[in-house]
Amino acid sequence: MENFLYYTPTKVVFGKGTEKQIGTLVKEYNCKKVLVHYGSGSVKKSGLLDRIYASLDEAGISYISLGGVVPNPRLSLVYEGIALCKREEVDFILAVGGGSVIDSAKAIGYGVTNEGDVWDFYEKKREPKNCLPIGVVLTIAAAGSEMSNSSVITNEDGWKKRGCNNDCCRAKFAVMNPELTMTLPAYQTACGCVDIMMHTMERYFNQVENMELTDGFSEHLIRTVMKNAKILKEDPENYNARAEVMWAGSLAHNGLMGCGTDGGDWASHQLEHELGGMFDVAHGAGLAAVWGSWARYVMDARPERFAQFAQNVMQVEQGEDAAKTAQKGIEAMEDFYRSIDMPVSIQELGVTLTEEQIQELADKCSFYEKRTIGCVKKLDREDIYKIYQAAR
């Protein structure tokens, strides 16, 4: 069992109607001006934005707005937000949306409070020292950014998708009303469920002796999301299922599922980041598309762990040996992905890769042979190339 740091200062306000508390929550931070940051028009159409403005008005808080965040949020809008916040002397950012909006808000928060180019933090050239305080009204259960210390931004110059993890960006509060996720398209709901499961699985597959508590929590979380993802496919307005998935989304990525581990593998995320950057695919679907190929490529390095996963999560019966059990577990997970209409190959993701594109993905993902990814098995450019090949 490894030493660990666990730090989740975000105050979670969870349940029906909780967005009405926004004004009161923001007021606690004595801010002068709030930037309300959001994505597409759906939060306008649904009336959510109006309810939030009304709550801010009632609390006597002045604000400005910046919409237009897209999935795989762009650096150009981050720059625009930084300039806007500096000009308008914004001292609090309220992110209304899912992971993309929250990640964009975090990047803006870094840019306003630190000198120099904010992209440096995503290129790992420097560490941010500060961030504007951030509040969240969550509308998509997926990325877990509402409680996490991470932010992922896509730089259009070269379509590079990069992450920056730092505790100073953790949200002050997160308002989570599962009702707000009921109108999501089925595809997006399923993508969110995969993302949540994968945040847990990335930590679960590691190279250390594990903590029993963390293992059991992780296995239960994945099983619960799988069960409720299936319920939501048939009954998208099921409140309890929405709530289970939403809370799982936060717990999957706030650090709890990594306690006592070495941090986990994360190769599937790195593989997907390049796909997301180059083809702008939905993150959860991209993860589903590469996971099986990653798992088959690395399982020999830790067959017992994959066998435990197969038995405790996928309810696979123990096979002749760990490798066979492991294999069945991977197949069962792919079957599950199919059952909620998620792809299990890049082709099914809607992208037909050329040989040249696979080479480019492998180049980018290995930082042109400057890094390896993963920890179950350290993957170099050649390994990465083979996994993209297998997943095509």
Add this chain to the structure above:
Amino acid sequence: MENFLYYTPTKVVFGKGTEKQIGTLVKEYNCKKVLVHYGSGSVKKSGLLDRIYASLDEAGISYISLGGVVPNPRLSLVYEGIALCKREEVDFILAVGGGSVIDSAKAIGYGVTNEGDVWDFYEKKREPKNCLPIGVVLTIAAAGSEMSNSSVITNEDGWKKRGCNNDCCRAKFAVMNPELTMTLPAYQTACGCVDIMMHTMERYFNQVENMELTDGFSEHLIRTVMKNAKILKEDPENYNARAEVMWAGSLAHNGLMGCGTDGGDWASHQLEHELGGMFDVAHGAGLAAVWGSWARYVMDARPERFAQFAQNVMQVEQGEDAAKTAQKGIEAMEDFYRSIDMPVSIQELGVTLTEEQIQELADKCSFYEKRTIGCVKKLDREDIYKIYQAAR
């Protein structure tokens, strides 16, 4: 599923040797003078206190000390601590110990920063508005006070044991090195395990439709503590078992196991508080002594819930009906308590109650018929009397 608030701002620094980071951790709060608060001489004898002083010295932080906290911590020492802190202009309290020391530190923190008599907060006459910042070096896995918002103090005037829950007292950080708990006597280790399990069970037994995620986490946490309590009986220096129990202790009482519930029952705690106040028994042992009698008295109000507990936690096979399964689960838990040398009656706790004392306990626990306790079944003075009778 109920709406909930989840707020756990405490930074957890977990693992071997982490107490060496104390100076650095305290320094982040820019304090002028620290009160190092502790209990018996064991932290002196073990050298822990010296290591902490050395770390504070190295960080250039000045401090004073106040020891002498006892189990069921006393109001008189709290008053002494408040006067000392005011006189010495202390602005940070470092609690080195278990729940009693941390609870005493919280009470002192309330007393220094709020006007009037601190006991008012424990009598629920007023709410505290503030608390001095508190840091923790945990030496006993049990009370969960290192991450909780609760503090329980005993007033020697009438031997009343009362709790005060408020988010402002949550510790800024908690240093948790499982090695520090290795020298605890077996009885105290077992008491701690019961306390941890009971914090989870009090929340688990409630009157609402529950959250699957929370249910499964709770069931896994209780099972894990049971398994490791047995390991520690044979092998008290087993690091991994100490670590599982220590982390379980924090998660059992930081709010996570109550998400989506109505808060839970807590009658067993109320029953034990009066025993603890009058006879100064160990908290965990007191809980074990009354739990079975409480469970038998109330199980008819929610037999399915007790049956779920029996099956998922105690691994009891489903019986003819929920009531029979529930009954077996309660017996199995009492068997477990016996297996780790915990009492399952007040007699076994070392206290032979007279009829008069049972009447007095019932009077005190019902606030002289001014309140009911519990939520699985609301218990009035008569019910409370009967449970003490059954548990004697």
